[in-house]
Amino acid sequence: MKSNIYTHELRMKSRSILTWSIAIFALMFFFLSIYPSFAEEAELANQLMSKMPEELKQAFGLSNTDMASLLGFYTLVMVFTQLCLAIQAGNFGFGLVSIEESELTADFLLTKPVSRVQILTSKLLAALTAIIITNLVTGAASFLAITTFRSSHTYDAGTLTLMLVGLLIFQVFFLAVGLVISLLVKRIHNVTPYSLGLAFSAYVLNAFSGVFGDVKLEYITPFKHFDPNYIIEHNAFDTRLVLINIGISVAAIAISYWLYIRRDIHAVS
Amino acid sequence: MNIFFRELKANRKSLITWSIVLILLIMISTAKYSAFAGDESMLKVLEAMPKGLMEAFSMRSFNLTTLTGFYGVMGVFFYLMGAMAAAMWGSDIISKEERRKTVEFSLVLPVSRNRVITFKALAALVNCILYVLITWGVSLLAVQKYQPDQAFRDFLALEMQAMFIIELIFLAVGLLLGCAMKKYKLAGSTAIGIILVAYFLSVFSGMQEKLANLKWLTPFKYFDSADLFQNGRLDGTSLLISAGIILLCLAAAYYTYNKRDLYI
Numbered sequence: 001m002k003s004n005i006y007t008h009e010l011r012m013k014s015r016s017i018l019t020w021s022i023a024i025f026a027l028m029f030f031f032l033s034i035y036p037s038f039a040e041e042a043e044l045a046n047q048l049m050s051k052m053p054e055e056l057k058q059a060f061g062l063s064n065t066d067m068a069s070l071l072g073f074y075t076l077v078m079v080f081t082q083l084c085l086a087i088q089a090g091n092f093g094f095g096l097v098s099i100e101e102s103e104l105t106a107d108f109l110l111t112k113p114v115s116r117v118q119i120l121t122s123k124l125l126a127a128l129t130a131i132i133i134t135n136l137v138t139g140a141a142s143f144l145a146i147t148t149f150r151s152s153h154t155y156d157a158g159t160l161t162l163m164l165v166g167l168l169i170f171q172v173f174f175l176a177v178g179l180v181i182s183l184l185v186k187r188i189h190n191v192t193p194y195s196l197g198l199a200f201s202a203y204v205l206n207a208f209s210g211v212f213g214d215v216k217l218e219y220i221t222p223f224k225h226f227d228p229n230y231i232i233e234h235n236a237f238d239t240r241l242v243l244i245n246i247g248i249s250v251a252a253i254a255i256s257y258w259l260y261i262r263r264d265i266h267a268v269s
Numbered sequence: 270m271n272i273f274f275r276e277l278k279a280n281r282k283s284l285i286t287w288s289i290v291l292i293l294l295i296m297i298s299t300a301k302y303s304a305f306a307g308d309e310s311m312l313k314v315l316e317a318m319p320k321g322l323m324e325a326f327s328m329r330s331f332n333l334t335t336l337t338g339f340y341g342v343m344g345v346f347f348y349l350m351g352a353m354a355a356a357m358w359g360s361d362i363i364s365k366e367e368r369r370k371t372v373e374f375s376l377v378l379p380v381s382r383n384r385v386i387t388f389k390a391l392a393a394l395v396n397c398i399l400y401v402l403i404t405w406g407v408s409l410l411a412v413q414k415y416q417p418d419q420a421f422r423d424f425l426a427l428e429m430q431a432m433f434i435i436e437l438i439f440l441a442v443g444l445l446l447g448c449a450m451k452k453y454k455l456a457g458s459t460a461i462g463i464i465l466v467a468y469f470l471s472v473f474s475g476m477q478e479k480l481a482n483l484k485w486l487t488p489f490k491y492f493d494s495a496d497l498f499q500n501g502r503l504d505g506t507s508l509l510i511s512a513g514i515i516l517l518c519l520a521a522a523y524y525t526y527n528k529r530d531l532y533i
Contacts, residue, residue, distance in 0.1 A: 016458075023462070027469065034476060080469060087461060102368065189365065192457030193283065193357045196464075200353060201290055204346050205297070 001122045002114050009126030013092065017130050020088045021137040024081060028138075028145040031077040035070070035149050042068035070146060070155040075228035078163060081138060082170060082223060083203050088134060089171040090195030092127040093178020096120075097260060098188040107267045116261050124179075124253070131171045139164045159235055166226035166237060173222045173245055174199065176252035183259040187266075219244065272375075272385060276362060276392035284396050287354040288403050294346065295404070299411040302339050336412055337421045337498065344428050344494030347404060348435045349468060352488070354400055355436040356460040358393040359443020364453040367532045382527050390444055390519075397436040405429045424498060431492030431503060434511050438488045439464070441518035448526035485510070 097120065100106035109119065142160060178195060182188050206223030225245040230238050363386070366372035375385065408425060409417075417425075442463060446456040467487040474483035474490055484490035491507035 019458075019462075023465075031473070034473070034480070037479075038476065080472075084465065087465075091458075104370070189369065190357075190361055190457060192461060193353075193361070196353055196357065196461055197287070197290060200349065201294075204294060204349070207346070 001125060002118050003122075005114070005119060005122035006126045009123050010129055013126065013130040016088060016091065017133050017137075020084060020134055021141075023084060024134070024138050025141045027080060027084070028077060028141040029148070031080070032074070032145040032149045035073050036151060038073060039068050039153065042073075070150055070153045071159060071228075071232050074142070074146065074155075074160070075232065078167075078228045079203075079206070079223065082167065082226070083199060085131075085134060085138065085167065085171050086174045086199035086202065086222075087195050089131055089174035090178045090198050091191055092130065093175040094182045094188060094194045095191040096123050096127060096175075096179050096182065098182040098191065101187060101265060102189055104268045106265045110265060117257065120257060120260050124175075127175055128172070131175060132168065135164065135168045135171060138167065156235070159232055162235070162237070163226070163228050163231050166231065166242070169242065169245060169249075170222055170226050173225075173249045176249040176256070179256045180252040180259070183256055183263065270388065272380070272388040273392050276389055277395060280358060280362070280392060280396055283358065284399060287350070287400065291347075291350050291400075291404055292407050294350070295407050295411050298339075298343055298346075299408075299415075302336070302412075302415070336415050336417055337424050340408070340412075340421070340425060340428065341494040341498050344431070344497075345471070345489060347428065347432050348489050348492075349464075351397075351400060351404075351432045351436040352439040352464055352467070355393075355397050355440040356443040356446075356464060357457070358396050359390075359440040359445075360447040360456040360460045361443075362389045362393050363444060363447025363526070364450065364456040367453040372531050376531070383523060386444070386448065386523060386526055390440075393440055393444070394437075397433070397440055401429055401433045401436065404432065423501070427497050427501070427503065428492075428494060431494075431497060434492065434503070434508070435488050438511055438514050438518075441515040441522070445518040445522040445525070448522040448529070451529075451532065453532060488514075 100109055110116070139161075142164065143157075146155060146160075174195075178198065181194065181198075182191075188194065202221045202223055205221040219241075222245055225238070225241040227238070366375055376382065405425065409422075412421070439460075443456075443460055446459050447453075450456040450459065467489055470483050470487040471489035474480050474487065484493075488511065491511060492503060496504060
């Protein structure tokens with residue numbers, strides 16, 4: 001790792017960290033401010049729900065979660081947070097090395113006395129740091145917003161922490177997958193459509209499996225790997241799915257190293 | 270005119286990629302509908318869901334076990350895909366010249382900046398039209414096996430019109446961002462911000478009576494599929510607001526791009 005590449009990369013990402021952090025703060029506070037009045041309404045609905053046969057409730061992803069509870073309500077905003085952070089991590093991943101090519105600075109960077117492995121490692125660590133910072137801010141925002149609006153409702157801080165840890169692994173997934181896709185295609189001109197497409201496709205697939213209750217989709221979309229409803233219900237991760245997720249991330253990073261070392265990088269003519 | 274054809278060709282790959290994602294979406298969802306069609310007991314579960322939650326996923330006032338109801342719920346996803354694609358096309362078609370350092374080249378050609386924007390916008394417009402037509406066509410094909418009736422076809426036509434208007438809104442916004450942003454990098458990320466805020470607002474506005482007025486801030490709620498279903502036509506006020514937004518954004522785009530000191 002080269003510290004000057006690392007610090008430069010991190011500085012480049014500071015704006016993204018700041019913007020997304022503010023966005024997440026606003027999202028959390030706005031959303032949880034609805035909670036107090038939502039809780040009363042949901043209480044009634046829950047009583048109705050309890051009379052439904054179990055198989056039918058199973059058909060819906062959210063059915064077993066008590067929406068009137070604080071964390072049950074929090075799962076809704078958690079999905080939106082996941083979507084935001086997936087876009088951010090995707091941006092980092094897709095842009096990590098492709099940005100040098102699209103901004104015509106790749107040959108400058110590669111003539112420096114640093115190996116490609118060093119470049120990729122420093123850049124990855126910088127992106128990882130940025131992701132961790134955003135994750136910590138999200139955690140702080142969650143706890144603050146919940147404490148502000150919870151009034152007499154109680155919640156389990158351990159479960160919430162578990163969700164946030166899951167969120168971090170989830171972010172790394174989009175970083176790694178973005179990176180490997182950016183190295184698999186010939187050239188990325190603009191990062192935004194890629195990260196937007198990846199994050200939203202995963203999100204929409206997740207929304208479908210929630211509404212229509214299909215089990216097979218859970219393997220494809222990372223939103224299901226860290227389903228907050230599952231975490232609340234079991235107070236633990238779905239080990240199998242989390243392992244799949246981590247496996248994909250690790251494989252993606254390994255393949256990225258392999259590809260980047262061999263990559264034919266176009267010089268500016 | 271050659272700018273137009275040049276841009277059409279340059280954007281072909283992007284159109285194909287966005288279409289593939291959409292086609293997959295339609296295929297997966299219609300396949301799922303089969304497990305769902307005509308299931309009476311499912312209806313009871315839906316009726317028992319908390320109202321705020323149903324609103325959040327815009328599932329209010331739909332009978333999900335019918336094809337029309339099912340497509341009504343799908344509506345917001347179509348709008349979302351259309352909005353994203355259109356905003357990306359709009360912002361990128363202008364800002365890419367600066368990113369790829371070709372802006373000096375295209376502007377020393379004997380064409381005015383107005384003409385550059387016009388033909389680029391037209392090329393993006395053609396993309397948007399094709400995107401809606403593809404959605405429409407693939408949807409009709411995908412539901413063929415459920416024997417759709419005329420009512421469904423009418424509803425789909427209405428929903429596709431709404432999708433097209435939403436595309437136009439976000440295309441105009443995207444064009445404005447591409448034209449107005451001094452830093453080309455900001456155009457794309459601002460577009461993301463606008464889409465996310467609009468989408469979240471559309472979810473929030475349904476969750477509570479108090480927040481209902483938020484719907485005027487988000488195009489995704491202008492043509493809520495539940496309203497389309499009930500009224501059988503596009504809402505007049507919403508059409509007017511949409512036209513206003515589109516014209517305003519286009520005017521601002523032309524104005525700013527003509528004045529703009531380009532990033533070289």
